[in-house]
Structure formats: C-alpha cells, structure tokens
Amino acid sequence: MQFLFAIATSTAVQRGALWWAAHHRKHHQESDQEKDVHSPHIHNFVWSHIGWIANPKNFATDYDAVKDLSKYPELVFLNRFNKLVPGLMAIGLYFLGNWTANHWPSLETSGWQTVVWGFFISTTILFHGTATINSLSHLYGNKRFDTGDHSRNNFWLSIITLGEGWHNNHHHYMYSTRQGFYWWEIDPTYYGLRIMSWLGLIYDLKPVPKRVLEEGRRIDSSK
Numbered sequence: 001m002q003f004l005f006a007i008a009t010s011t012a013v014q015r016g017a018l019w020w021a022a023h024h025r026k027h028h029q030e031s032d033q034e035k036d037v038h039s040p041h042i043h044n045f046v047w048s049h050i051g052w053i054a055n056p057k058n059f060a061t062d063y064d065a066v067k068d069l070s071k072y073p074e075l076v077f078l079n080r081f082n083k084l085v086p087g088l089m090a091i092g093l094y095f096l097g098n099w100t101a102n103h104w105p106s107l108e109t110s111g112w113q114t115v116v117w118g119f120f121i122s123t124t125i126l127f128h129g130t131a132t133i134n135s136l137s138h139l140y141g142n143k144r145f146d147t148g149d150h151s152r153n154n155f156w157l158s159i160i161t162l163g164e165g166w167h168n169n170h171h172h173y174m175y176s177t178r179q180g181f182y183w184w185e186i187d188p189t190y191y192g193l194r195i196m197s198w199l200g201l202i203y204d205l206k207p208v209p210k211r212v213l214e215e216g217r218r219i220d221s222s223k
Contacts, residue, residue, distance in 0.1 A: 001201050006078050013086045013123050014053070014130065015061075016079025022065040023058075028174055031149035038134040041150055049128075049135035086119075093118040129160045137167040144219055145172035153185075163187035173212045177205040181216055 006017040014020065023037070030036040037058055040048035052058055061079055063070045070076055078085065097114025100107060141152025151171040158165025158180065166179040166187065173181075180187030196202045 001196075002072070003074050003078075006075050007085055010078055010082060010085035011089050012126055012130070013083075014127065015059075016075075016082040018063065018066050018069055018075055018079040019061040019082070021069055022062040025065050026062065028171065031147070031151065031171060032138060033149075039150075040135050040138050045135055045139070048138070049131045052134075053131075086123075090115055090119045132157050133161060133164050133167060137165060141165075141168070143168050144216055145169070147171040155186075158186055163189040169216075173208060175206055176208045176212075178208055181208050181213060 009017050009020070027036060027038070032039045032041050034042060036042055038048045038052040043051070063076075093114045094111040097109055097111035097118075100114070101110050137152050137154050137157050138150045139152070141154035141157070143150075143152055145168055147168060149171060151168045153168045154165045156165065157167070163179050163186065164170070166181065166185050169181045169185070170176075170179045177193055178187055178190040179185075180190065193202065193205060197205050
C-alpha cells in the first residue's frame with residue numbers, strides 16, 4: 001500500500017514522495033522562519049505559492065531527513081525517476097481517449113483531448129490547490145493554537161484540499177492522521193483513510209490525543 005500510495009502521488013507531477021516528505025518535515029522545523037523555503041512572510045506570496053518549487057535550488061531531495069522512508073528502494077526509485085509515472089499516465093490517457101473515440105464516437109473525444117483535460121489542466125488545478133497550504137493558509141484564517149508560526153485554520157481551504165486547510169491544527173499536533181480535530185472540521189482525507197483501515201489496507205492511524213482536544217476546547221470557549 002505504501003508503494004501504491006507513492007505511485008498515486010507521483011501522478012500529481014510534484015516530484016517524488018520522498019522529496020515532499022523531506023520538505024514537509026523541514027517546513028515544520030523551520031515554519032515561517034528564515035530557512036523556511038516557502039513562507040509567505042519570509043519571502044512573498046508568489047514565491048511561497050509557486051516560486052520555491054520551480055527554483056532549481058530546491059530540486060534535490062534531503063534523504064537524511066527521511067531515513068525511515070529512504071530505506072525502501074522502491075520509494076527511492078520512484079523519487080529518483082519522478083517523471084516516469086506522470087509520463088506513463090499521459091500516454092495511458094492518450095490511448096484511453098482514442099479507445100473511447102472508437103467505441104463511443106458520440107462523445108466526440110480524442111486522445112489529445114483526454115490528455116489536455118486529464119493531465120495538463122487537472123494537474124495544474126491540483127497544483128494550485130495544493131500550493132494554497134503553503135501560501136494562503138499561512139496568511140488567512142483562524143489561529144486556535146499558539147504554534148509559534150503563522151499557520152491558520154481555513155474552512156474553505158479544507159474543502160479545496162480535502163482536509164489540509166486545518167493547518168493550524170496540523171502544526172500544533174502534526175503526528176495525528178486527522179487534521180480536522182473535531183467532528184465539525186471537515187476532513188475527507190481522514191475519512192478515506194479510516195475506511196481503508198476498516199478494510200485492512202492500512203493500519204496504525206494515530207488519533208488526536210485527548211489532552212490536545214481538551215486544550216482546543218478551552219481555547220475556543222475562552223474566545
């Protein structure tokens with residue numbers, strides 16, 4: 001399942017899973033400080049949204065930051081050849097479009113049309129949705145917990161990113177599988193993971209500790 005998840009994330013064309021994991025861990029250590037490569041407060045909005053990921057200085061993977069994951073050769077392979085899966089996906093979409101055109105001509109589709117919508121446009125939209133967590137969620141929203149940075153909880157971003165918009169929660173207690181700590185904080189990613197755990201596909205989902213939930217309730221009730 002870990003390998004399949006890594007393949008699925010590769011289709012986003014946002015480099016490899018190990019590259020993302022390494023940057024994410026370093027972000028938590030340096031959030032909105034000078035070494036945070038995508039802080040909108042240290043740099044600017046455009047840089048935090050897209051500039052940092054397009055800069056060659058940030059292309060390398062810090063494998064020392066993900067030693068627990070880099071011990072898996074299949075993950076290292078996918079990370080090193082991170083264009084392989086997106087390339088195969090684009091080719092597959094082209095042939096799917098042609099197959100659809102031959103079998104259901106009434107749909108008026110084609111191989112290239114499927115590639116444009118299923119790969120280029122969808123990938124671009126997905127990227128900007130993902131990037132809002134680096135940019136907008138450190139600028140707009142509510143701060144429940146004092147995390148020492150500018151992370152915010154933002155309902156609208158949680159809808160766009162399927163739960164990651166509860167970013168201040170995540171920065172306060174990053175070890176939990178769940179980012180929407182309370183039932184009213186919509187977290188579709190967590191719901192999907194719970195279903196997969198019921199099916200026995202994944203396990204060891206870490207909950208939000210009771211002490212953290214109580215702390216959040218005290219803060220909310222004092223406002």
